[in-house]
Amino acid sequence: WWFWDPVENASLLPWLSGTALIHSLAVTEKRGTFKSWTALLAIFTFSLSLLGTFLVRSGVLTSVHAFANDPSRGLFILALLGITVGVSLLIFALRAPRMSANAGFSWLSRDALLLINNILLVIMTITVLMGTLYPLILDALGLGKISIGAPYFNSLFVPLTVMLCAFMGLGPVARWKQMPGRELFRRLLGAGLAALAIAVSIPFLYNGQWNVAVALGMVAALWIVLALVRDLFDKVRNASSALAGLRKLTPSYWGMVVGHVGLAVTIVGVVMVSNYAMERNVRLDIGEQVDLGGYDFTLTELGERRGPNFLADTAAIEVAREGRIVTTLYPEKRLYIARGQPMTDVALDPGLLRDLYVAMGEELDDGSWAMRLQVKPFVRWLWLGALLMASGGVLAVADRRYRRRRAATADRESMRPAREVRA
Incomplete structure (x- = not known):
């Protein structure tokens, strides 16, 4: 289902950095922090999209997924990539000092957990990037031809994904700025024990074969889902009814829930098809x-x-x-x-x-x-999880507050000439 082909990796790279960008934007929007980091992630995500286009269409690599073999087109894309990255980083270096924020946060808060997730996603991006480009760089320098395959990527990517899932369960439940550790532990104790008990039993129930990799993957997936269930319970328990509480939740929140559940569904598909196929x-x-x-x-x-x-x-x-x-x-x-x-x-x-x-x-x-x-x-859960993650993104973008914010910005812009005339 995934062969770590260079063209496959070219599509995964901007997805990883773009996911980090989405979460960094959430902190910038809510707390006004991570502004420089968010801008840098935006530059890297677009640059990685151009890099993927170069790898796929230039003929620099051999793959059944490559679309063309046109060195002149590849040279044009490479020049566009160099200009884009160079100019963007130059503007960023000049303007970054103006984007500083004074808001602080403790290391046990949603801000910190999102930052840790961002760091993990960037490490995963660099891992895939180096594994994809290193053979091409050696070949270009005349130092020989090597092939980097699935063992390298799996040995690094799988542990990082498990760590990412651990912090994904903590993030939605934690508060912004600061949260007592005892309260976070109390909220998630039940979810953690339930995830562990169910995950350990599932491999026994499936063909009677217990597999530690399956159990670990199930713990990660159930941890994400049950932590979201706990967060939903906390958000609706003080409403007049559960239905009334659910109706008050915003599309952006539901987008987060659906997107995270989509990742959990994908993880279930990954561990089951990888170990029981x-x-x-x-x-x-x-x-x-x-x-x-x-x-x-x-x-x-x-x-x-x-x-x-x-x-x-x-x-x-x-x-x-x-x-x-x-x-x-x-x-x-x-x-x-x-x-x-x-x-x-x-x-x-x-x-x-x-x-x-x-x-x-x-x-x-x-x-x-x-x-x-x-x-x-x-194996169908892989594609179902991808559809859920995409649907979560659509739900988040559909939130009305973004349209209100654009309307407010347009109103301010329309009022500016009148104020200048009165001045």
Whole structure:
């Protein structure tokens, strides 16, 4: 689901720094602090977007995801990147002293927790950036070719993500400026114990296999969600009714809730598919059956069909679980006539809790076929979490107070000439 391809990383980089920017903006808006940091993050986020465009379209790297191989276009984008970064940082250096803020905060406050999250997100950005660019820099300097793959990124990115989740649970519950540690501990004790108890039991319930990585990921996801539940409870408990209290909450708050829940859902998808996904390459003939992940795959039919521009070998594979038929999958091996190019048309049975995949390989000498079978649990949660995070951003932007603020700014601007005339 994620292969740490350089082009994939090029899209992740501005997402990480942009997420840090969103949270830094929240502190700047509420408390008037982090102004210089917010401006710097804005420069870095846009610069990383240009860097991603350069990597994808210049041909400087080889990837199935790259869009073009045009050195002249890449040179233009690189020049634009240099001008943008150079001019932006120059203006920032000249104007940064004017953006200082005198508001203070203690190290146990929402301000500090958001700052720590910002630092973690920036470290994650630098980690991915160095892993992506280091092989290109060595190659450009003639120092050899190396490849940095998933082991490097996972060994650094996963622990940083767990730390990020720990502070994400604390942030929404903490107060601005200062908060007693005893009160924060009292608010989140129940959420922490519940997250730990549920997370430790889930791997036992899933196929009876306990996995420490799954338990750790579930603790992180449940910690985020249950801390939000506690914060919601604190916000509505003094209202005349729970519904009345919920109605008073702003779209920007709901955006934060939905976005954080989206990350928790994505984490569940990540840990489940990474640790419980199963795959087998098998030989199947008509009537033969193979078991994988509790599902029985039986090849019931082989055939051929002609499409509008291809010839295809087809198969029908019946999938059953505990004696009950779940679905029938129809993979194909196609040969496109115009180009003489063979392609595999994968058969997929999607579901909220698992996806089943079957792909045809090659026909063997005895008339049987090589097949690849896959069972991927919770893989849909990856995309569901991404949709929730995007929806959270839309909700936050839709908050009416931003429109009121723009209207107030426009009113002040329209009044300025009249004041100048009277002066």
